[in-house]
Amino acid sequence: MEGETPPEHECPAVCDRLHSSVHDKENSPMMRAVLCAQVCKVYRFLTEDQRWLLVREQMSETPLSFSLPKQLLSTLIRRSEGAWRPSPHWDGLRHDVINHCNHLIGCYQETLAELDKLSASSCFKSSSSKSDKHLQFVPTNLHSQRMEVTGPNSVWYEVITFGAPAHHHQAFKHGGLKRLLSKHTNNRDGCSVSYSQDESSRARELLASVAQLQPLVFGLAEELLAVSLELNTEQFVHALKDELVKSALLAIHSQRSASDNNSHVHSNGLLCDNTLRQQASPGQQDASRRDAEEYVEEEWDRAWANVAMSLNCIHAMGDRLQGREHRHQEMTSSEDQIHCALVMTFRTSSSSSSSSSSWQEQLLPLVVTLRDCVREAAGKARAAMTFVVLQGAVAASVAQGPEHIVQRRHAVFSQALSAVVCGFMLKLFGGLEDPDFLLQLHSVGVLVQFEGLLSTYGDEVGMLEDMEVGVADLSTVAFTVSEAKSEQADDLLPTLSGAWGSLVVEVPLPPETFESLPQEVKDGRLIRVHPVLFNIGINQQQSLAERFGDSSLQERVNQQSCERLRVYCNTLTDTLPHTAGIQSLSDLLSSLDRSVQTKKRKNVEVLWIAATVCRRVNGVRLTSCKSAKDRTAMSVTLEQCLLLRERHTLSPRHFSAALDCMRRDGCRMENVQKNVGSRKFAFSGVQLLTFPKLYRPPDGSFGSTH
Template identity: 60%
Template sequence: MLSSAQISSECYDVITVGAAANHHMSFKHGGLTRLISKHTGSSPLSFSPGEASRARALLASVAQLQPLIFGLSEEVLASSLELSPTRLQQALNRLAYQTEQFVHALKDELVRSTLLAIHTLSLAPSRGHAPIPNRNGTLGNHTSANQEGLPAVVPEYDEEDWDRTWANVAMSFNCLTVMMDRLLGREELTPDLMSSPQQEATSSYVSSYPGGSRQDQLLPLVLTLRECVREASQKAKAAMNVVLLQGALAASHHHAPALTHRRDAVFSQALGVLVCGVALKVYESLDKPEVLLQFHTAGVLVQFEVLLSTYGEEVGMLEDMEVGVSDLSGVAFCVTTATSDHPDHLLPTLRGTRGSLVVELRLPGETFCSLPQELQAGGLIRVCPVLFNIGINQNQSLAERFGDCSLQDRINQENCELLKSYCSTLRDTPSGGAGQDIEQLLSSLQSSIGSKKRKNVEVLWSAASVCRRVNGVRVTSCKSAKDRTAMSVTLEQCVLLRDEHTLRHTHFNTALDTMRSEGCRMENVQKNVGMRRYAFSRVQLLTFPRIYRPPLGTYSSSRHADTERHRQRDK
């Protein structure tokens, strides 16, 4: 089936695992998403796990980009004292890129909506609602102005206030660009940098500065840019910290020990998968320093592909898994030197506390010395976990026709935003992961999520392709990681053979059937249930997407499967 002259060798990892959920505590009252929402229902602010992950990602971006912008602005001022226009322009170009990334991060709708919610809550007492606590935990006295019977003075709030805040950053940089063009003898400005009204305002703004040396004319504009960046950073950090604090409050609710126990049980399962996947990815990349530097700079993407339905108990499993995967964003990795080559001394170890764990990956001394200096110095590898779910079985058909798919839709949309945010940070990494093909895949992913197509497995395919392109960790899961997972993994294997290793299109279905009937997934079924049969029935498979159906002779009805399993055990 493969042309021997064109075969290339490559290793593709995929981890299969059952749903990270607390099956022991059952799902009578739902999973973690619903239970946490109930316990925080009295709070006027409530955020989903996906929004908490976006908040962490945005805080990390701001913490990284703000000092970069400040440092590059100093470089621009220093370059202005020299006589080399080229060096000055190069410094400005670097500043332009980082400022663009900063503005792109701030344009997240989560910041705007959170700031608006905070301001609305600050007015709650004057509207008859419960007061909100101050930082010291005491209740704020918002009605002091009304003690004499005078009307309370309520500050006006414009919903576009946040939009103006980040737009001021772009405007201040545009002013700097115009001044630079004048100093270098270029009066024109690239049309796509700003609109006509902005050009007029910027020209007027720049013209107000008196003449002098290059540095004297650039200094006020650089200071304005830095002040705008500082103001935007403070507002964004304040809003995102509210999101994270609200999640922490839900996680440590002292009236719900069962909830904390459930969350810990789910997190421990997700953590085991994460350590396995990241460790494998780091070991595979020991001879790829550009990939290791990417992990240090932007973090490592961990993509969970889930095939749970949004009907019955699997809704609770998906809710558990959503929170468990989101909690992984609080985990980081570092690489240390092992004391010896003994296998016990090479095992990963944990340190830290709940919500802030560091996993130490131990390497032999010679291997450790080959790592990039940033990792040898103790630099952390952050984690960006994302989860995409598409139900494919008969229960999902019931959910789509008579039930509710809003949980799946929300999860996919929120994690698509997380994935786009991660990819946007890759442009400044040594591996240069944000190529044109990734932009097209992200666009295709967004379109698939927004479509109303039932069981749109193209969402999973696009997300998996992006993960592979950015050297991410792939995890595939269903309820037991046995049947539906087997269909997905074997399909992915054949797609990789076709797209990357010249498997002929005419042999695709044959290879797919062979992998499902004779490959390691059938061995996995044998070890789990004692027989070489997937737990599908012919009627159930009629509701599956055609490409996820196993070949004849590899499945039987669930009742027949149970009978055969008990017979094997009796033997």
């Protein structure tokens, strides 16, 4: 603790315990919901003014290692099972989509069952299990690494450590996700019929409207016969008179015509542009399309004309029967003339009927006709919207690639998501009393900065390609905060909703805590995720890559992330110009850009500057190597000591001693023990000669792990 001056010869020491008051906040229900199996070490370090600095290091597992992957698997299963069965139309196309999904569903159900068994007794996937088939959705060796510096105002620093999100079970013989997706994109044919995600969503809404409103119209028609003469079908008409319906009907007609002409249709039901081009000249294609458009428009207009005439006849009959017939406008159109003829015919027939004839008897033929017309129009609309939904489903599955690519992508994303949710929750809990931070969350979003230590040689190239895609996919994720039902651990766990490409993670807070939040956050405003990845290989394999191989993947990843980071920081500066700490961002970003552009081997300065920017903007920090066991240990202990030196006046003379102490006796050595059963980092002396000096462990702390 700061105060007492120690003897000159005193070295950093690992303390046995810390005053119980420091633990109070850490034992809150919120922290217990996200952290478990904690390991703590407490150190005394010398400051520049020869005082003691009390530092607490804490490493924790998290139940999110299993709970988030299980929720994601359940979401993917539900989406695959239910999304492609909107109606009995287009059975062939639907069958293709279901076949595409069925094997994935089976695999995911099997994986989910295994995770249910394992999660009952564990929150941790060891590095030795990273290739386990049933654990591919679970992040490897996921921990929160936290450091508290005790003083007048205690400060916490956090970094999430986990094995680089990658699919080790499929391995990396053919590369990682980035390369596999690139090959797939280059090889797949263009499709003549495609719909955006917004159009597919609108089609689903229209299908739901049809399902809800058609029975309602029929019910009102029955009620009309029984009681009322007012029939309001405006909602129904508005729902179905959508341009998307007409365009989809045209697409259906085009595909049917193409099929009749023996055009090539893939097993997934999508026509290819090059096939259509081969079959007809441009002039023929234009003429055919004009004919199809005229046919579809005529059919669709006819269906709605029938509905309109039926409604007009019913309204006219109702007016006549109630003595309220007031026609003030002349009918000149052919439609109106037909309508008038129909009404007059009905009047003639009804006038000969008995005066005691009931309204129901007179209205029944018109109501039956209305129902038939509505049924025809709704049927056409339902077929069209089902076509849109299914084409969107097929296009999505085709875009994502073959089954093994889809499964790989989901698994990699699951690992990255679990780590990010853990980091976000800790960041949120630590900033609940900071109004600037809370304002930043809902107005700009949260920065998530991944630090990679993977080499660009051998299998780790594939791991980095997996990680690049997994990190990028997080940009479609958003957080929201809600009020928990209680302070029980289960009620404070985050929940996942939405679908692939638009997932929302809901973080519940205890009622009293929730009430203190800004209104925008309480209203459920989405908090967007802005992910970036910076990677610098530091081991002997990176030396081979730099001398004889290719580091272009690392260079591209860092350059792109540098640009994304600048965009986020500029948005933050423009939106919240008075937020503390952002004034110096411009200089930091310029330094980062120079470091990224510099052709320097193992330029770890890139990682240091990126981490500094992340902390300056209250971002979530994550660090990964292959297993988060050895290289990650070197990185997080170095980061902790750099923070102590730069922000808490750790004596430069004792910097190296403090670093060695954390590596030899700290939490990361416990991490090695729990992963491989040994208290040695898996480095050899020869390998360490290729490491940057600050990433080398002290003598006696490394060697064989067996």
